[in-house]
Amino acid sequence: MLSSCSRAESAGVLAGHTKRGFALSTPQSSSRRFACERNGPVVGGQLKIWFTSMGGPPRPAHFSFSDPYAHLTQASQQLERSLEQLIDPICRAHGVDLVDVRYLREPGGAVIRVIIDREVPGLEVGSGVSLEDCTAVSRDASSALDVHQDLMPPGAFRLEVSSPGLERPLVKLADFERFAGREVKLKTRTPIDKQRRFRGMLRGVVDERVELDENGKVVRIPHEDIAQANLVYRFSN
Numbered sequence: 001m002l003s004s005c006s007r008a009e010s011a012g013v014l015a016g017h018t019k020r021g022f023a024l025s026t027p028q029s030s031s032r033r034f035a036c037e038r039n040g041p042v043v044g045g046q047l048k049i050w051f052t053s054m055g056g057p058p059r060p061a062h063f064s065f066s067d068p069y070a071h072l073t074q075a076s077q078q079l080e081r082s083l084e085q086l087i088d089p090i091c092r093a094h095g096v097d098l099v100d101v102r103y104l105r106e107p108g109g110a111v112i113r114v115i116i117d118r119e120v121p122g123l124e125v126g127s128g129v130s131l132e133d134c135t136a137v138s139r140d141a142s143s144a145l146d147v148h149q150d151l152m153p154p155g156a157f158r159l160e161v162s163s164p165g166l167e168r169p170l171v172k173l174a175d176f177e178r179f180a181g182r183e184v185k186l187k188t189r190t191p192i193d194k195q196r197r198f199r200g201m202l203r204g205v206v207d208e209r210v211e212l213d214e215n216g217k218v219v220r221i222p223h224e225d226i227a228q229a230n231l232v233y234r235f236s237n
Helices: 076-091 130-146 172-178
Strands: 021-026 029-037 047-055 097-106 109-116 157-162 185-194 193-207 211-214 217-222 224-233
Touching: 076 097, 076 109, 109 130, 130 157, 130 193, 172 193, 172 217, 185 211, 185 217
Parallel strands: 109 157
Antiparallel strands: 021 029, 029 047, 047 157, 097 109, 185 193, 185 224, 193 211, 211 217
């Protein structure tokens, strides 16, 4: 099972990758097909499995390293909220948590990027998510999207489901409460004291403001103003 990350993998080397793929079609729409890489790579500690919706013959999807928070529009944010309402019950049915869902326009086409997690008591690094979890959520989410085609803009899209990776994204207020005491890095939508990028020890949440200890200085950032936040992972020597 692909569940660990080597030093080389964290630098972006694809490990545990196979080129075997299979195709799925759904009875709701025979014109839409989904391709999946059965064993996706581990990249930066992330376990990935992808489905691709397209009009032609199915082919394995490819991972893109673009910024997952770039070029968000009001329409895409509304779509993401609808996708979250659709996919969250699927995640809970499989015993995992929905960390984040994003709808992105990339050079290779539209992407729905889903991150799932399972909290394991005593596990400080990594995730309790397995390849089987990613496969199950991908399968059911793709079926749900096929039924609810009215949610999606016209055109093909790719569905990616992954574990959070070593530098887990922090999205919900509960995430910032859960990982209090860990080092984090974050970016704000608007400058705070002429600064948009912060890095320090996460203190927790007070009145929906995230408290960060940055070199002894406590910074309070409104949760709604955080564009991106991640845990910081340091390899031990």
